[in-house]
């Protein structure tokens with residue numbers, strides 16, 4: 268049996284990570300008879316249940332049985348990001364099986380904030396979703412821009428447990444500060460354009476070079492009383508001098524994607540707005556998406572350290588927490604070859620690893636495929652019976 272263990276680690280695993288399973292419980296807090304109760308999670312690492320997670324190509328992050336060395340649970344990342352759409356008991360079960368995302372005290376309960384935990388989970392899911400969407404053969408550009416917007420403007424989250432050496436913070440984009448500070452002060456070049464014509468010519472637009480924007484339309488937006496981030500996007504679009512930088516590309520993607528609906532919120536409802544867009548527009552969206560994915564992953568790798576294994580004369584990694592291991596597993600993912608797809612069975616909706624070129628595999632397992640076929644059969648049968656009765 269120990270042979271399997273040796274083989275798995277030495278031949279397949281790119282990294283491994285030791286942790287403890289968790290005991291997670293929910294406390295109901297009643298503050299006033301007229302108010303809905305609030306809930307808190309309490310969590311404690313279980314010293315009697317140490318566990319080992321490992322990452323191997325084509326298999327993703329897996330849990331290894333400590334005694335036999337065999338794989339006890341595969342697709343930990345897929346299960347983790349599926350929790351966003353699952354009832355709370357599934358989240359608790361996950362933590363009991365695979366431990367908490369950060370180090371927590373052993374055999375001693377500490378309170379953690381549920382909302383912050385769910386925000387961290389959702390952000391990782393958005394990153395995996397964005398990676399999958401840009402790797403898909405048939406790309407949905409509306410979905411890709413929506414994920415870019417969601418990640419770029421995601422509410423910042425801080426998280427600390429008693430056992431952590433420093434507070435975890437989600438990635439903050441300097442671009443958002445640049446956007447917020449953008450004003451309507453015009454450069455000399457723009458003032459000259461205003462004097463000579465009715466349009467501003469955006470020479471350095473990376474999608475549509477020399478794009479013309481009507482000055483009257485620009486002023487309408489700038490002077491409107493309704494505060495909106497689109498106003499800032501427009502100011503930056505007209506005012507940003509740089510050529511071909513990532514700031515320029517993000518601004519161009521945001522401006523051209525939002526110019527019809529004029530707000531981040533309503534963009535989600537304009538599903539057909541980015542159909543049949545030019546090759547250059549598509550390429551710039553992908554460039555921005557890749558940048559966002561890189562930022563999300565890089566900012567989550569700073570709790571991982573290279574260490575040299577003197578005995579085996581091999582490189583290895585020290586990983587501080589499960590969240591880092593999850594991000595490290597997508598860092599190793601070769602998205603040109605494989606991607607995560609969500610199971611099309613609505614009762615399952617688990618994310619599973621699939622070859623990028625496989626477009627037909629819609630279900631995570633044969634079981635899910637059979638279940639959906641059965642559901643469809645039953646539904647059709649009911650409709651037929653109804654028809655017969657009405658005749």
Ligand SMILES: [Zn+2]
Pocket residue numbers: 610611612615616617630631632635
């Ligand atoms: Zn499934």
